[in-house]
Amino acid sequence: MDHFQHRGGALFVEDVSVEAIAEAVGTPVYIYSRATLERHAAVFREGLSGVADKHIAYAVKANPNLAVLRVLAKAGYGADVVSGGEMARAVAAGMAPGDVVFSGVGKTRAELIQGLDTGIGQFNLELEEEGHVLAALAAERGLTAPAVLRVNPDVDAGTHAKISTGKAENKFGVAIGEAPGIFARLAGKPGIELRGIAVHIGSQLGDLAPLEAAYRRVGEMVATLRAAGHRITHVDLGGGLGVPYRPGETMPSPAAFGEMVARVTAGWNVRLMFEPGRVIAGNAGVLLTRVVWVKPSGGHPWVIVDAAMNDLARPALYDAYHDFVAVRPTGERLVANIAGPVCESGDTFAKAREINAVAAGDLAVFRTAGAYGATMASTYNSRAKVPEVLVDGARFAVVSDRIEPAAQMAGETVPDWL
Numbered sequence: 001m002d003h004f005q006h007r008g009g010a011l012f013v014e015d016v017s018v019e020a021i022a023e024a025v026g027t028p029v030y031i032y033s034r035a036t037l038e039r040h041a042a043v044f045r046e047g048l049s050g051v052a053d054k055h056i057a058y059a060v061k062a063n064p065n066l067a068v069l070r071v072l073a074k075a076g077y078g079a080d081v082v083s084g085g086e087m088a089r090a091v092a093a094g095m096a097p098g099d100v101v102f103s104g105v106g107k108t109r110a111e112l113i114q115g116l117d118t119g120i121g122q123f124n125l126e127l128e129e130e131g132h133v134l135a136a137l138a139a140e141r142g143l144t145a146p147a148v149l150r151v152n153p154d155v156d157a158g159t160h161a162k163i164s165t166g167k168a169e170n171k172f173g174v175a176i177g178e179a180p181g182i183f184a185r186l187a188g189k190p191g192i193e194l195r196g197i198a199v200h201i202g203s204q205l206g207d208l209a210p211l212e213a214a215y216r217r218v219g220e221m222v223a224t225l226r227a228a229g230h231r232i233t234h235v236d237l238g239g240g241l242g243v244p245y246r247p248g249e250t251m252p253s254p255a256a257f258g259e260m261v262a263r264v265t266a267g268w269n270v271r272l273m274f275e276p277g278r279v280i281a282g283n284a285g286v287l288l289t290r291v292v293w294v295k296p297s298g299g300h301p302w303v304i305v306d307a308a309m310n311d312l313a314r315p316a317l318y319d320a321y322h323d324f325v326a327v328r329p330t331g332e333r334l335v336a337n338i339a340g341p342v343c344e345s346g347d348t349f350a351k352a353r354e355i356n357a358v359a360a361g362d363l364a365v366f367r368t369a370g371a372y373g374a375t376m377a378s379t380y381n382s383r384a385k386v387p388e389v390l391v392d393g394a395r396f397a398v399v400s401d402r403i404e405p406a407a408q409m410a411g412e413t414v415p416d417w418l
């Protein structure tokens with residue numbers, strides 16, 4: 001069921017007309033569908049029905065809006081966080097601290113202490129030294145920190161280099177072969193219970209084979225660690241499942257992913273943990289924008305929209321494709337470049353793309369913008385921070401305000417010695 005559909009010629013999100021949101025909130029604006037978030041959460045969980053003992057922690061960095069987190073908390077999801085800020089959001093949104101997993105390659109001492117004080121469920125260690133520091137901080141507080149070690153399995157995830165994390169040259173985790181030594185040195189230390197391993201090889205994965213290869217290496221390491229006398233009770237398999245961005249594109253389904261996981265992990269006898277982000281939020285959101293000008297050029301015309309790279313960074317950052325759909329398609333087609341108003345040539349959403357014909361003043365959406373969209377937004381070029389709206393059936397609410405330049409300036413000071 002797609003909750004972003006044209007009805008009577010105009011685009012709706014669930015039962016709300018996108019034009020009504022533009023009227024009430026202005027553009028650009030992110031719009032999320034609660035029903036879609038819930039459906040994705042349910043489909044991912046059902047895909048893992050062959051895994052008896054599991055914990056699903058939504059990767060907050062994909063979309064950390066409090067209302068989005070609340071939807072997922074109500075769906076029974078925990079959270080995978082990569083900063084103290086995300087930890088605070090997860091708890092504020094109603095997630096139980098014990099359901100929070102703390103990943104992140106550069107956790108500070110203050111953040112480790114925040115995790116201990118919050119009582120989070122698991123620390124995913126990125127290096128040995130972090131384990132020694134965490135153990136000391138926990139022991140000082142009379143606590144034992146539950147932890148797993150993130151290993152780098154050295155597999156090529158086959159995704160964009162900037163979102164690939166499981167190759168030996170990446171900054172994440174420890175080389176998998178170092179795990180036995182690190183376990184030997186951390187096991188039995190007061191303040192820490194090193195109980196398993198974690199892996200996450202990258203994002204927007206369109207093929208299950210690299211994941212399967214990584215999981216097999218993890219399975220071998222579980223056996224090696226057990227043979228050395230360690231108690232391994234948890235394995236965190238990370239996130240990374242891709243979503244279709246282009247019309248007609250197909251991606252491995254959560255069911256296919258779950259079947260592979262059940263097959264590869266049979267007999268591991270651990271609690272499996274998952275950290276899906278994009279697959280939950282990506283196709284649950286669009287970025288609504290208005291066409292400012294259609295500017296003729298020697299080649300294809302430039303469709304200049306009021307959304308820009310500061311609102312949706314993925315095309316500039318990763319050459320990402322976001323489908324562009326008119327809110328009221330006329331049936332005519334146009335081959336055009338699509339760009340925002342920011343003074344960078346990188347502020348281009350599409351080149352020579354065939355799209356619905358649009359004219360100045362028309363509304364359109366960039367689809368698949370629910371993940372790594374608003375959360376990466378900035379105010380570059382002194383633009384307003386883009387607002388976010390959540391639709392639920394026939395109602396909607398602004399769940400993050402537009403922050404205008406005047407409010408941004410209110411947080412700045414010209415020193416009195418100037």
Ligand SMILES: *Cc1c(COP(=O)(O)O)cnc(C)c1O
Nearest residue numbers: 059103203239240275276277278
């Ligand atoms: C980013 C991230 C995820 C989520 O990745 P998706 O591709 O959005 O599923 C999960 N785990 C870790 C450690 C991450 O850094």
